[in-house]
Amino acid sequence: MTWAALIALCVVSYGLKAVGPVLVGGRELGPQLRQTLDLVAVPLLAALILIQSLGQGHQLVADARLPALAVAGILVWRRAPFLVVVLAAAATAALLRAVA
Amino acid sequence: MAAIAAPPPARALSSAVGIGLAVGLYGISFGVLAVAGGLTPAQACVMSMLVFTGASQFAFVGVLATGGGALAAMAPAVMLAMRNAAYGLSLVTVLRGPLRRRALEAQLVIDESTAMARAEDDPGAARRAFLATGVSVWICWNAGTLAGALLGGGLGDPRALGLDAMFPAAFLALLAPQLRRPGAPVAALAGAVAALALVPFAPAGVPVIAALAGVVPGVLVARSVRS
Numbered sequence: 001m002t003w004a005a006l007i008a009l010c011v012v013s014y015g016l017k018a019v020g021p022v023l024v025g026g027r028e029l030g031p032q033l034r035q036t037l038d039l040v041a042v043p044l045l046a047a048l049i050l051i052q053s054l055g056q057g058h059q060l061v062a063d064a065r066l067p068a069l070a071v072a073g074i075l076v077w078r079r080a081p082f083l084v085v086v087l088a089a090a091a092t093a094a095l096l097r098a099v100a
Numbered sequence: 101m102a103a104i105a106a107p108p109p110a111r112a113l114s115s116a117v118g119i120g121l122a123v124g125l126y127g128i129s130f131g132v133l134a135v136a137g138g139l140t141p142a143q144a145c146v147m148s149m150l151v152f153t154g155a156s157q158f159a160f161v162g163v164l165a166t167g168g169g170a171l172a173a174m175a176p177a178v179m180l181a182m183r184n185a186a187y188g189l190s191l192v193t194v195l196r197g198p199l200r201r202r203a204l205e206a207q208l209v210i211d212e213s214t215a216m217a218r219a220e221d222d223p224g225a226a227r228r229a230f231l232a233t234g235v236s237v238w239i240c241w242n243a244g245t246l247a248g249a250l251l252g253g254g255l256g257d258p259r260a261l262g263l264d265a266m267f268p269a270a271f272l273a274l275l276a277p278q279l280r281r282p283g284a285p286v287a288a289l290a291g292a293v294a295a296l297a298l299v300p301f302a303p304a305g306v307p308v309i310a311a312l313a314g315v316v317p318g319v320l321v322a323r324s325v326r327s
Contacts, residue, residue, distance in 0.1 A: 002143060002170045004170070005173065019189065020190070021188050021192065021209065022206055024189065025199075038193060039284060039322070040189055042281075043315060046275060047308045051295060060299055082270070090261060097262070
């Protein structure tokens with residue numbers, strides 16, 4: 001039973017990933033469609049950032065992740081290197097949790 | 101254009117390795133939780149290799165661990181996997197090779213690889229960033245799963261290291277350069293508001309999909325800018 005569900009999940013998750021690259025990827029796309037597709041990741045990433053920073057089940061909570069995101073935001077604004085941004089965010093959350 | 105937006109390959113590579121290592125630590129906790137939830141180590145490893153979508157996998161073993169059946173575990177896992185379809189669509193302009201290559205690349209379509217690719221303006225640089233991140237995350241996620249499934253607990257909580265705060269920071273750094281595109285700030289704002297508004301009511305995974313609605317005002321603004 002577990003194996004059957006597992007294999008089904010493998011098939012479904014690959015199918016979802018493949019819709020764009022396999023089904024749409026081979027075609028020539030008009031400029032308007034290209035422009036729209038180029039914008040698709042933007043709202044998804046914005047939502048992911050906030051849900052990963054604030055979400056806890058069905059609640060929105062402000063915990064150590066929020067100051068960590070603020071630190072990351074300042075560093076991104078100051079054009080800090082990617083790894084500096086990421087490590088500073090982790091360090092902020094880790095420190096706040098160690099203190100609490 | 102590329103000189104401003106595209107980091108040199110070495111920097112993209114170090115970002116890919118960095119994000120891979122963090123994902124690897126989560127892979128360890130996935131392996132531990134998967135076995136604790138009732139999967140065999142073989143099942144946990146097959147899942148990480150073939151499903152290869154962290155959020156879905158955690159949701160699946162989470163339901164198993166609380167006594168739900170394997171079929172009940174499918175629903176939240178599929179919900180969380182749906183955003184990969186949108187990611188795949190956003191990568192259509194980046195993954196332009198022959199069908200066989202695109203079919204393989206599709207397996208690497210996840211949050212991290214999409215974010216890293218879309219942060220590049222040049223399609224070639226975007227594809228290299230996608231592959232570097234996808235491969236790095238795939239290797240680390242699977243190595244972590246294997247280690248966690250075989251070694252079991254006692255490896256510590258990733259939250260104590262602040263790793264859960266790392267991912268939004270990484271996605272923010274990768275989203276920032278994309279916000280220079282016409283309509284992108286509006287799309288980001290509208291998507292974020294739609295998603296947050298749904299968190300209290302909607303099943304896990306749905307809010308991020310709903311953020312897709314942000315594309316509509318984004319495109320409208322981009323067109324009015326251009327005309």
